[in-house]
Each structure stands twice: as C-alpha cells, then as structure tokens.
Amino acid sequence: MAIMDALARIRERIQAACIRSGREIETVKLMGVSKFQTLERIEAAFDAGIRLFGESRVQEAAQKFIPFKGQHPEAEVHLIGSLQRNKAKAAAALFETIQSVDREALIRELGALTAGRERSLGILLELHTGEETKRGFSDERALCQAAEQVLAYPGLVLRGLMTMAPYTDDRAVIRRSFRALVSAQGALVSRFPESDWSCLSMGMSHDFEIAIEEGSTLLRIGTALFGERTL
Ligand SMILES: *Cc1c(COP(=O)(O)O)cnc(C)c1O
Secondary structure (H helix, E strand, C coil), X not given: CXXXXXXXXXXXXXXXXXXHCCCCHHHCEEEEECCXXXXXXXXHHHHHCCCEEEECCHHHHHHHHHHHHHHCCCCEEEEXXXXXXXXXXXXXXXXXXXXXXXXXHHHHHHHHHCCCCCCCEEEEEEECCCCCCCCCECCHHHHHXXXXXXXXXXXXXXXXXXXXXXXXXXXXXXXXHHHHHHHHHHHHHHHCCCCCCCEEECCCCCCHHHHHHHCCCEEEECHHHHCCCCC
C-alpha cells in the first residue's frame, strides 16, 4: 500500500479513537518510525505530510537524516532505541529529542555533551512497563531521581515520558502498561511542576488506538505507515 493511503487510514483510525475517548484530534501527534526504511520511503512519508521521524540506531539514522534534514530543515528526528555511551555524542548532535533515556549514566553523558550549546536536547524518560527487553527506569522513584539529574544540566530539557507496551494481543495487559505511564506522569507533575511533562510517547502500529484511549500524545508508528522494514 502506498504511504499516502496508509497515512489516510491511520488518520481515520486516530480520529475514531479520539471521538470514542472524547479527545481533540490535535492533541495526538504522529511520528513515522523510519528505522530500517529507505530514504525513498522517508521522502514519500515527508511528501504525505509526516514531519517527525523516529529511528532506533544512531548510525543508520545519521546516514539517512544528515542529508535528509539538510534538504528538509523542518523535519525532526528522535531516537527511540537504546543508546550506547560511545554513540551518545553522535546522537546528541543529530536528534532533537532522545526518547529512550533509561539510565542515569546516560543522562550525565548527554548533559556533559550538551553543556554550553545553544539548542537544548529534548529528553523523554523511558519507563519500563512490562515489555520484554526490560529497557527503561523501573518505577516512579527511579524516574524522579532521573528527572533530578536532567534538571542539573542546562543543555537538557525534559519533555515527558515514553514507554513500550508488551507485544501481545491481550488488550488488558497493554492498557495496564499505558496506565502506568499516565500514573508516572501524574507523580512527576506534582513533584516537578515547573517542568514540561506533556509528552506521553506511547502507542505503536498494533496498539495505538488503546494508547489514544489512555491518553497518549505521541504515537510512534512504523509498519502500519511504511510497510515491512526492508533495510
Ligand atoms: C520499532 C518501534 C516502533 C514502531 O513499531 P511498529 O510496530 O512498526 O509501529 C515504535 N517504538 C519503538 C520504541 C520501536 O522500537
């Protein structure tokens, strides 16, 4: 299916989920997850109207998005995959936001790398809510400590939280995972009211409607938009 048609169908489903849950459609943003997709398909998604992209590996993202952003300065790309320390410098240079911040050592590294620079680096703290790779902070207490760390670095700016639900057909399990993120957001808002916790990055191709019902503000959609990953 062409990306334009896929996007139209996704938008219809987003709209239906918003109506079901009494939400304004403008409150739900859509990221095209372009990992393992070719530059041609990324161009096609951009032509269809996608402006925000997500990549899981720094090197692949740099190969595609350094030239792509040169041509399309309004395009944004976020890292959504785990980040190794030795790739932190390249990541801080390329991405507008790192969504997969999952440990304090990484915050210190990114904080040091962005000291004194003009454009701050957006940070989403990732919460582990049951997905099998065990990536992410384990609970609200760990998130609060991590937030404290981020606030110590002027080059970093908090933007919200991210999670990945377990890959399952059990909707109750998925819902529980998303609810844990919403609950963590509540805890962080009351503990750090001055910070921006507005981004709730949750929902992928197979679970985005549940994510909307539970309050997601950013959907990360790959295969439903681009088709199978080919790189
Ligand atoms: C790959 C990936 C996605 C997109 O997955 P699809 O099932 O293709 O929509 C979203 N979020 C993260 C963190 C991913 O790694």
